[in-house]
Amino acid sequence: MRTYKLDSTYVLNYATAATINEDKGELRGKLDTVFDDIYCDEKNYELAEQKLMKTSIENVLKKSNLRLNDLELIVSGDLMNQLMTTYYGLRHISIPVIGIYSACSSSALGLIIGSNYAVNGKKVLVTTSSHYAAAERQFRYPNEYGLQKKEVVTTTTSGAGSIILTSKKHPIQIEAYTLGVIQDFNYKDVNDMGGAMSIAAYDTITTHFKDTNRSFKDYDYVVTGDLGSLGLSVLKALFKENGYTDSLDNLVDLGTMIYKGCPECYMGGSGCACSMLMLCGKYLPMIENGKINSLLYVPTGALHNPIAVFQKQSIPSIAHAIVFRKAV
Amino acid sequence: MTYIYGAIYCGLICVIGQFIYDHTKLTAGHITSIFVVIGTLLDFGDLYDKLLVLCGAGASLPITSFGHSLIHGTMFETQGNGFLGIFMGMFNLTTPGITAAIIFSFIVALIFKPKS
Numbered sequence: 001m002r003t004y005k006l007d008s009t010y011v012l013n014y015a016t017a018a019t020i021n022e023d024k025g026e027l028r029g030k031l032d033t034v035f036d037d038i039y040c041d042e043k044n045y046e047l048a049e050q051k052l053m054k055t056s057i058e059n060v061l062k063k064s065n066l067r068l069n070d071l072e073l074i075v076s077g078d079l080m081n082q083l084m085t086t087y088y089g090l091r092h093i094s095i096p097v098i099g100i101y102s103a104c105s106s107s108a109l110g111l112i113i114g115s116n117y118a119v120n121g122k123k124v125l126v127t128t129s130s131h132y133a134a135a136e137r138q139f140r141y142p143n144e145y146g147l148q149k150k151e152v153v154t155t156t157t158s159g160a161g162s163i164i165l166t167s168k169k170h171p172i173q174i175e176a177y178t179l180g181v182i183q184d185f186n187y188k189d190v191n192d193m194g195g196a197m198s199i200a201a202y203d204t205i206t207t208h209f210k211d212t213n214r215s216f217k218d219y220d221y222v223v224t225g226d227l228g229s230l231g232l233s234v235l236k237a238l239f240k241e242n243g244y245t246d247s248l249d250n251l252v253d254l255g256t257m258i259y260k261g262c263p264e265c266y267m268g269g270s271g272c273a274c275s276m277l278m279l280c281g282k283y284l285p286m287i288e289n290g291k292i293n294s295l296l297y298v299p300t301g302a303l304h305n306p307i308a309v310f311q312k313q314s315i316p317s318i319a320h321a322i323v324f325r326k327a328v
Numbered sequence: 329m330t331y332i333y334g335a336i337y338c339g340l341i342c343v344i345g346q347f348i349y350d351h352t353k354l355t356a357g358h359i360t361s362i363f364v365v366i367g368t369l370l371d372f373g374d375l376y377d378k379l380l381v382l383c384g385a386g387a388s389l390p391i392t393s394f395g396h397s398l399i400h401g402t403m404f405e406t407q408g409n410g411f412l413g414i415f416m417g418m419f420n421l422t423t424p425g426i427t428a429a430i431i432f433s434f435i436v437a438l439i440f441k442p443k444s
Contacts, residue, residue: 038444133444143442147356148349189353 003211010170015059018159049131050089056160072122077106103301108320118165129160130271154270161276193302194231220292225275225299226255228267254278275299334386367395
Protein backbone atom coordinates (compact mmCIF):
# COMPACT_ATOMS: atom_id res chain seq x y z
CA MET A 1 0.00 0.00 0.00
CA ARG A 2 1.63 3.18 -1.16
CA THR A 3 -1.37 5.46 -0.70
CA TYR A 4 -1.89 7.34 2.57
CA LYS A 5 -5.02 9.20 3.59
CA LEU A 6 -4.84 12.57 5.33
CA ASP A 7 -7.63 13.63 7.65
CA SER A 8 -7.16 17.33 7.99
CA THR A 9 -4.58 18.93 5.76
CA TYR A 10 -5.63 22.10 4.00
CA VAL A 11 -4.05 24.64 1.69
CA LEU A 12 -4.07 27.94 3.57
CA ASN A 13 -2.79 29.96 0.63
CA TYR A 14 -0.52 29.84 -2.40
CA ALA A 15 1.49 32.27 -4.51
CA THR A 16 3.87 32.41 -7.46
CA ALA A 17 6.70 34.40 -9.01
CA ALA A 18 8.06 33.90 -12.52
CA THR A 19 9.61 35.67 -15.50
CA ILE A 20 8.14 37.21 -18.63
CA ASN A 21 8.41 33.92 -20.56
CA GLU A 22 5.96 32.14 -18.27
CA ASP A 23 3.51 35.04 -18.55
CA LYS A 24 2.95 34.40 -22.25
CA GLY A 25 1.19 31.03 -22.39
CA GLU A 26 -1.41 29.33 -20.25
CA LEU A 27 -0.54 31.36 -17.15
CA ARG A 28 -0.94 34.79 -18.74
CA GLY A 29 -2.19 37.21 -16.09
CA LYS A 30 -2.38 34.48 -13.45
CA LEU A 31 1.03 34.97 -11.83
CA ASP A 32 1.53 37.06 -8.71
CA THR A 33 4.89 38.57 -9.66
CA VAL A 34 6.39 38.70 -13.14
CA PHE A 35 9.97 39.81 -13.74
CA ASP A 36 10.62 41.42 -17.13
CA ASP A 37 14.11 39.99 -17.40
CA ILE A 38 15.35 36.47 -16.67
CA TYR A 39 18.13 37.94 -14.52
CA CYS A 40 15.37 39.26 -12.21
CA ASP A 41 17.56 42.34 -11.50
CA GLU A 42 20.29 40.12 -10.07
CA LYS A 43 23.90 39.57 -11.09
CA ASN A 44 23.60 35.97 -12.22
CA TYR A 45 21.05 33.26 -12.89
CA GLU A 46 21.58 31.43 -9.61
CA LEU A 47 20.82 34.59 -7.63
CA ALA A 48 17.85 35.18 -9.92
CA GLU A 49 16.41 31.79 -8.96
CA GLN A 50 16.88 32.60 -5.27
CA LYS A 51 15.08 35.90 -5.80
CA LEU A 52 12.19 34.09 -7.51
CA MET A 53 11.89 31.74 -4.56
CA LYS A 54 12.07 34.51 -1.96
CA THR A 55 9.53 36.60 -3.89
CA SER A 56 7.06 33.73 -4.01
CA ILE A 57 7.45 33.20 -0.25
CA GLU A 58 6.92 36.93 0.39
CA ASN A 59 3.85 36.84 -1.84
CA VAL A 60 2.22 33.94 -0.07
CA LEU A 61 2.92 35.44 3.36
CA LYS A 62 1.47 38.76 2.26
CA LYS A 63 -1.62 37.10 0.78
CA SER A 64 -2.33 35.18 3.94
CA ASN A 65 -1.42 38.01 6.32
CA LEU A 66 1.30 36.06 8.09
CA ARG A 67 4.86 36.75 9.14
CA LEU A 68 7.78 34.41 8.54
CA ASN A 69 7.92 33.54 12.24
CA ASP A 70 4.35 32.26 12.18
CA LEU A 71 5.61 29.32 10.16
CA GLU A 72 6.66 26.07 11.79
CA LEU A 73 8.85 24.86 8.96
CA ILE A 74 9.83 25.47 5.35
CA VAL A 75 10.15 22.51 2.97
CA SER A 76 11.97 23.60 -0.13
CA GLY A 77 13.15 21.91 -3.30
CA ASP A 78 15.13 23.03 -6.33
CA LEU A 79 17.31 21.62 -9.08
CA MET A 80 20.70 23.11 -8.24
CA ASN A 81 23.67 21.14 -6.93
CA GLN A 82 23.74 20.95 -3.13
CA LEU A 83 20.26 22.54 -3.20
CA MET A 84 21.91 25.92 -3.65
CA THR A 85 18.69 27.88 -4.11
CA THR A 86 17.17 26.44 -0.94
CA TYR A 87 20.14 26.75 1.36
CA TYR A 88 21.65 29.99 0.05
CA GLY A 89 18.27 31.61 -0.50
CA LEU A 90 17.02 30.81 3.01
CA ARG A 91 20.28 31.22 4.94
CA HIS A 92 19.20 34.33 6.82
CA ILE A 93 15.94 33.07 8.28
CA SER A 94 15.50 31.64 11.74
CA ILE A 95 13.01 28.82 11.23
CA PRO A 96 13.78 25.20 10.35
CA VAL A 97 14.30 24.30 6.70
CA ILE A 98 14.09 20.87 5.10
CA GLY A 99 15.76 20.80 1.69
CA ILE A 100 14.52 18.09 -0.63
CA TYR A 101 15.49 16.82 -4.05
CA SER A 102 13.22 14.78 -6.23
CA ALA A 103 13.96 16.52 -9.53
CA CYS A 104 10.81 17.94 -11.12
CA SER A 105 8.54 16.01 -8.75
CA SER A 106 9.92 17.96 -5.76
CA SER A 107 6.69 19.92 -5.40
CA ALA A 108 4.76 16.73 -4.62
CA LEU A 109 7.39 15.36 -2.27
CA GLY A 110 7.50 18.74 -0.50
CA LEU A 111 3.73 18.78 -0.05
CA ILE A 112 3.81 15.19 1.24
CA ILE A 113 6.51 15.97 3.81
CA GLY A 114 4.88 19.28 4.67
CA SER A 115 1.46 17.73 5.24
CA ASN A 116 2.95 15.41 7.84
CA TYR A 117 4.22 18.40 9.85
CA ALA A 118 1.12 20.58 9.38
CA VAL A 119 -0.78 19.18 12.35
CA ASN A 120 -2.37 20.78 15.42
CA GLY A 121 -2.78 24.15 13.76
CA LYS A 122 0.85 24.42 12.70
CA LYS A 123 1.63 26.14 9.42
CA VAL A 124 4.18 24.70 7.01
CA LEU A 125 5.39 26.44 3.87
CA VAL A 126 6.30 24.34 0.83
CA THR A 127 8.22 25.99 -1.97
CA THR A 128 9.95 24.84 -5.15
CA SER A 129 11.86 26.80 -7.74
CA SER A 130 13.80 26.39 -10.95
CA HIS A 131 15.46 28.65 -13.48
CA TYR A 132 15.96 27.96 -17.17
CA ALA A 133 19.50 29.29 -17.59
CA ALA A 134 20.79 28.06 -14.22
CA ALA A 135 19.50 24.54 -14.95
CA GLU A 136 20.80 24.66 -18.50
CA ARG A 137 24.28 25.47 -17.21
CA GLN A 138 24.24 22.69 -14.65
CA PHE A 139 22.57 19.88 -16.57
CA ARG A 140 23.45 20.58 -20.18
CA TYR A 141 25.94 23.10 -21.59
CA PRO A 142 27.34 26.52 -20.61
CA ASN A 143 24.96 29.38 -21.43
CA GLU A 144 27.61 31.06 -23.58
CA TYR A 145 27.92 27.97 -25.76
CA GLY A 146 24.63 28.69 -27.55
CA LEU A 147 23.90 25.08 -28.43
CA GLN A 148 21.30 24.28 -31.07
CA LYS A 149 18.28 22.67 -29.39
CA LYS A 150 16.89 19.31 -30.44
CA GLU A 151 13.20 18.91 -31.24
CA VAL A 152 12.44 16.69 -28.25
CA VAL A 153 13.93 18.81 -25.43
CA THR A 154 11.85 20.56 -22.81
CA THR A 155 12.44 24.07 -21.51
CA THR A 156 13.12 24.47 -17.80
CA THR A 157 10.60 26.86 -16.32
CA SER A 158 11.92 29.96 -14.56
CA GLY A 159 9.86 30.62 -11.51
CA ALA A 160 8.85 29.56 -8.03
CA GLY A 161 5.66 28.65 -6.26
CA SER A 162 4.87 28.55 -2.56
CA ILE A 163 2.03 26.88 -0.70
CA ILE A 164 1.22 27.16 3.00
CA LEU A 165 -0.32 24.04 4.54
CA THR A 166 -2.30 23.98 7.75
CA SER A 167 -4.61 21.65 9.66
CA LYS A 168 -7.37 24.25 10.09
CA LYS A 169 -10.21 24.08 7.61
CA HIS A 170 -9.80 25.98 4.33
CA PRO A 171 -11.43 25.60 0.89
CA ILE A 172 -8.79 23.27 -0.59
CA GLN A 173 -8.07 19.97 1.09
CA ILE A 174 -5.23 17.54 0.50
CA GLU A 175 -7.04 14.25 0.89
CA ALA A 176 -4.44 11.59 0.14
CA TYR A 177 -1.11 10.94 -1.47
CA THR A 178 0.62 8.08 -3.21
CA LEU A 179 4.37 7.69 -2.94
CA GLY A 180 6.28 6.89 -6.09
CA VAL A 181 8.76 4.11 -6.74
CA ILE A 182 11.94 4.70 -8.71
CA GLN A 183 11.48 3.36 -12.23
CA ASP A 184 14.22 2.60 -14.71
CA PHE A 185 13.57 1.08 -18.08
CA ASN A 186 17.02 1.77 -19.47
CA TYR A 187 16.13 5.10 -21.07
CA LYS A 188 19.36 6.86 -22.02
CA ASP A 189 18.41 9.88 -24.13
CA VAL A 190 18.99 12.99 -21.98
CA ASN A 191 17.19 15.12 -24.55
CA ASP A 192 13.97 13.16 -24.20
CA MET A 193 13.26 12.70 -20.52
CA GLY A 194 9.48 12.74 -20.99
CA GLY A 195 9.68 9.18 -22.29
CA ALA A 196 11.57 8.01 -19.20
CA MET A 197 9.18 9.78 -16.83
CA SER A 198 5.99 8.53 -18.48
CA ILE A 199 6.68 5.06 -17.05
CA ALA A 200 6.96 6.47 -13.54
CA ALA A 201 3.73 8.43 -14.02
CA TYR A 202 1.98 5.30 -15.29
CA ASP A 203 3.12 3.27 -12.30
CA THR A 204 2.10 5.86 -9.72
CA ILE A 205 -1.31 6.59 -11.28
CA THR A 206 -2.24 2.92 -11.67
CA THR A 207 -1.06 2.18 -8.11
CA HIS A 208 -3.15 5.07 -6.83
CA PHE A 209 -6.23 3.80 -8.66
CA LYS A 210 -5.71 0.29 -7.33
CA ASP A 211 -5.15 1.45 -3.73
CA THR A 212 -8.17 3.76 -3.71
CA ASN A 213 -10.46 1.80 -6.01
CA ARG A 214 -10.87 4.85 -8.19
CA SER A 215 -10.34 5.60 -11.85
CA PHE A 216 -10.08 8.54 -14.22
CA LYS A 217 -13.77 9.35 -13.97
CA ASP A 218 -13.46 10.00 -10.23
CA TYR A 219 -11.30 13.06 -10.89
CA ASP A 220 -12.04 16.23 -12.80
CA TYR A 221 -8.44 16.29 -13.91
CA VAL A 222 -5.46 13.98 -13.67
CA VAL A 223 -2.43 16.17 -14.32
CA THR A 224 1.13 14.95 -14.87
CA GLY A 225 4.11 17.19 -14.24
CA ASP A 226 6.32 17.76 -17.23
CA LEU A 227 6.20 14.84 -19.62
CA GLY A 228 6.01 17.10 -22.66
CA SER A 229 3.83 16.30 -25.64
CA LEU A 230 5.90 13.24 -26.56
CA GLY A 231 5.89 11.79 -23.03
CA LEU A 232 2.15 12.39 -22.68
CA SER A 233 1.43 10.39 -25.83
CA VAL A 234 3.66 7.58 -24.50
CA LEU A 235 1.67 7.63 -21.24
CA LYS A 236 -1.68 7.54 -23.03
CA ALA A 237 -0.45 4.66 -25.19
CA LEU A 238 0.63 2.80 -22.03
CA PHE A 239 -2.87 3.12 -20.56
CA LYS A 240 -4.52 1.96 -23.77
CA GLU A 241 -2.18 -0.99 -24.22
CA ASN A 242 -2.83 -2.16 -20.69
CA GLY A 243 -6.57 -2.28 -21.13
CA TYR A 244 -7.75 1.02 -19.64
CA THR A 245 -11.04 1.68 -21.38
CA ASP A 246 -11.75 5.01 -19.61
CA SER A 247 -11.75 8.19 -21.61
CA LEU A 248 -8.34 9.81 -21.17
CA ASP A 249 -9.63 13.31 -21.98
CA ASN A 250 -9.07 14.55 -18.43
CA LEU A 251 -5.45 13.33 -18.40
CA VAL A 252 -3.40 16.41 -19.21
CA ASP A 253 0.26 17.39 -18.92
CA LEU A 254 1.23 20.64 -17.23
CA GLY A 255 4.54 20.98 -19.08
CA THR A 256 2.75 20.76 -22.41
CA MET A 257 0.35 23.51 -21.40
CA ILE A 258 2.55 26.06 -19.66
CA TYR A 259 4.23 27.41 -22.80
CA LYS A 260 1.26 27.02 -25.14
CA GLY A 261 1.94 28.76 -28.43
CA CYS A 262 5.70 29.09 -27.93
CA PRO A 263 7.54 27.36 -30.82
CA GLU A 264 10.99 27.85 -29.30
CA CYS A 265 9.97 25.97 -26.16
CA TYR A 266 9.82 22.67 -28.10
CA MET A 267 8.16 19.90 -26.05
CA GLY A 268 7.02 22.27 -23.30
CA GLY A 269 8.09 23.23 -19.81
CA SER A 270 9.90 21.21 -17.15
CA GLY A 271 11.63 21.77 -13.85
CA CYS A 272 10.51 22.04 -10.23
CA ALA A 273 8.65 25.27 -10.92
CA CYS A 274 6.70 24.06 -13.94
CA SER A 275 4.15 21.88 -12.16
CA MET A 276 4.14 24.19 -9.11
CA LEU A 277 3.35 27.30 -11.17
CA MET A 278 0.56 25.52 -13.02
CA LEU A 279 -0.85 24.17 -9.75
CA CYS A 280 -0.79 27.55 -7.99
CA GLY A 281 -1.63 29.59 -11.07
CA LYS A 282 -4.40 27.53 -12.60
CA TYR A 283 -5.71 24.49 -10.76
CA LEU A 284 -5.83 25.56 -7.10
CA PRO A 285 -7.84 28.70 -8.04
CA MET A 286 -10.19 26.43 -10.02
CA ILE A 287 -10.78 24.28 -6.95
CA GLU A 288 -11.13 27.33 -4.73
CA ASN A 289 -13.70 28.90 -7.08
CA GLY A 290 -15.64 25.66 -7.28
CA LYS A 291 -15.00 25.15 -11.00
CA ILE A 292 -13.62 21.69 -10.33
CA ASN A 293 -13.96 19.42 -7.35
CA SER A 294 -11.02 17.09 -7.42
CA LEU A 295 -7.57 16.94 -8.90
CA LEU A 296 -4.99 14.17 -9.01
CA TYR A 297 -1.67 15.96 -9.19
CA VAL A 298 1.21 13.77 -10.42
CA PRO A 299 4.47 15.67 -10.97
CA THR A 300 7.15 13.51 -12.52
CA GLY A 301 10.89 13.74 -12.01
CA ALA A 302 13.76 12.50 -14.17
CA LEU A 303 16.47 11.71 -11.62
CA HIS A 304 19.08 12.53 -14.22
CA ASN A 305 22.68 13.03 -13.13
CA PRO A 306 25.10 14.43 -15.74
CA ILE A 307 28.05 12.41 -14.39
CA ALA A 308 26.06 9.16 -14.50
CA VAL A 309 25.06 9.97 -18.06
CA PHE A 310 28.73 10.47 -19.03
CA GLN A 311 29.35 7.03 -17.54
CA LYS A 312 26.65 5.67 -19.86
CA GLN A 313 24.11 4.99 -17.12
CA SER A 314 20.38 5.18 -17.84
CA ILE A 315 17.98 7.77 -16.39
CA PRO A 316 15.82 6.65 -13.43
CA SER A 317 12.58 8.52 -12.83
CA ILE A 318 9.95 8.94 -10.14
CA ALA A 319 6.44 10.34 -9.71
CA HIS A 320 4.39 11.10 -6.60
CA ALA A 321 0.65 11.69 -6.62
CA ILE A 322 -1.45 14.02 -4.47
CA VAL A 323 -5.23 14.34 -4.32
CA PHE A 324 -6.56 17.90 -4.01
CA ARG A 325 -10.24 18.26 -3.28
CA LYS A 326 -12.74 20.99 -2.51
CA ALA A 327 -13.27 20.79 1.24
CA VAL A 328 -16.78 19.88 2.30
CA MET B 329 33.54 29.76 -60.31
CA THR B 330 35.53 29.68 -57.06
CA TYR B 331 32.60 31.41 -55.35
CA ILE B 332 30.15 28.79 -56.50
CA TYR B 333 32.36 25.84 -55.62
CA GLY B 334 33.14 27.45 -52.29
CA ALA B 335 29.45 27.86 -51.48
CA ILE B 336 28.71 24.28 -52.53
CA TYR B 337 31.53 22.72 -50.47
CA CYS B 338 30.90 24.82 -47.38
CA GLY B 339 27.15 24.25 -47.64
CA LEU B 340 27.66 20.51 -48.03
CA ILE B 341 29.67 20.38 -44.80
CA CYS B 342 26.84 22.21 -42.99
CA VAL B 343 24.15 19.91 -44.44
CA ILE B 344 26.07 16.80 -43.38
CA GLY B 345 26.66 18.25 -39.91
CA GLN B 346 23.00 19.18 -39.44
CA PHE B 347 21.88 15.78 -40.71
CA ILE B 348 24.12 13.96 -38.22
CA TYR B 349 22.99 16.25 -35.38
CA ASP B 350 19.29 15.76 -36.10
CA HIS B 351 19.34 12.01 -36.66
CA THR B 352 21.89 10.64 -34.21
CA LYS B 353 22.75 11.09 -30.56
CA LEU B 354 26.11 12.68 -31.43
CA THR B 355 26.74 16.13 -29.95
CA ALA B 356 28.22 19.18 -31.65
CA GLY B 357 31.61 18.21 -30.17
CA HIS B 358 31.49 14.76 -31.74
CA ILE B 359 30.55 16.18 -35.12
CA THR B 360 33.34 18.78 -35.28
CA SER B 361 35.84 16.10 -34.26
CA ILE B 362 34.60 13.86 -37.06
CA PHE B 363 35.09 16.70 -39.55
CA VAL B 364 38.63 17.35 -38.31
CA VAL B 365 39.47 13.68 -38.87
CA ILE B 366 37.86 13.75 -42.32
CA GLY B 367 39.91 16.84 -43.21
CA THR B 368 43.06 15.00 -42.18
CA LEU B 369 42.14 11.92 -44.19
CA LEU B 370 41.41 14.03 -47.24
CA ASP B 371 45.10 14.94 -47.31
CA PHE B 372 45.76 11.56 -48.90
CA GLY B 373 46.70 12.18 -52.51
CA ASP B 374 46.69 15.92 -51.78
CA LEU B 375 42.92 15.86 -52.20
CA TYR B 376 42.31 18.69 -49.77
CA ASP B 377 44.93 20.91 -51.44
CA LYS B 378 43.04 20.46 -54.67
CA LEU B 379 39.82 21.43 -52.89
CA LEU B 380 41.53 24.55 -51.54
CA VAL B 381 42.48 25.61 -55.06
CA LEU B 382 39.02 24.85 -56.36
CA CYS B 383 36.91 26.34 -53.57
CA GLY B 384 39.18 28.97 -52.00
CA ALA B 385 37.90 30.18 -48.65
CA GLY B 386 34.98 27.79 -49.06
CA ALA B 387 37.40 24.99 -48.19
CA SER B 388 39.69 26.84 -45.78
CA LEU B 389 36.87 28.14 -43.58
CA PRO B 390 35.12 24.95 -42.38
CA ILE B 391 36.55 22.85 -39.56
CA THR B 392 37.82 20.23 -42.04
CA SER B 393 40.56 22.74 -42.88
CA PHE B 394 41.75 22.48 -39.26
CA GLY B 395 42.46 18.77 -39.74
CA HIS B 396 44.25 19.56 -42.97
CA SER B 397 46.47 22.13 -41.21
CA LEU B 398 47.22 19.69 -38.37
CA ILE B 399 48.56 17.07 -40.76
CA HIS B 400 50.55 19.57 -42.79
CA GLY B 401 52.28 21.02 -39.73
CA THR B 402 53.08 17.51 -38.56
CA MET B 403 54.37 16.28 -41.91
CA PHE B 404 56.62 19.30 -42.29
CA GLU B 405 58.30 18.78 -38.92
CA THR B 406 58.69 15.03 -39.41
CA GLN B 407 60.81 15.68 -42.50
CA GLY B 408 63.62 17.10 -40.38
CA ASN B 409 63.00 15.46 -37.02
CA GLY B 410 61.48 12.10 -37.82
CA PHE B 411 59.02 10.61 -35.36
CA LEU B 412 59.49 13.47 -32.86
CA GLY B 413 58.06 15.83 -35.46
CA ILE B 414 54.56 14.56 -34.62
CA PHE B 415 54.87 16.15 -31.20
CA MET B 416 56.67 19.26 -32.41
CA GLY B 417 54.69 20.22 -35.47
CA MET B 418 51.09 19.30 -34.78
CA PHE B 419 49.90 22.81 -33.89
CA ASN B 420 52.41 24.84 -35.91
CA LEU B 421 49.98 25.95 -38.60
CA THR B 422 46.90 26.12 -36.41
CA THR B 423 48.38 28.37 -33.71
CA PRO B 424 46.86 31.59 -35.14
CA GLY B 425 43.40 30.01 -35.22
CA ILE B 426 43.58 28.68 -31.66
CA THR B 427 45.10 31.85 -30.25
CA ALA B 428 42.55 34.05 -32.02
CA ALA B 429 39.74 31.90 -30.59
CA ILE B 430 41.10 32.28 -27.06
CA ILE B 431 41.75 36.03 -27.30
CA PHE B 432 38.45 36.92 -28.95
CA SER B 433 36.38 34.78 -26.61
CA PHE B 434 38.18 36.43 -23.68
CA ILE B 435 37.30 39.89 -25.00
CA VAL B 436 33.69 38.94 -25.74
CA ALA B 437 33.32 37.36 -22.28
CA LEU B 438 34.49 40.64 -20.73
CA ILE B 439 31.92 42.72 -22.58
CA PHE B 440 28.79 40.58 -22.85
CA LYS B 441 26.53 38.55 -20.59
CA PRO B 442 24.61 35.47 -21.82
CA LYS B 443 20.94 36.25 -22.48
CA SER B 444 19.57 32.76 -22.01
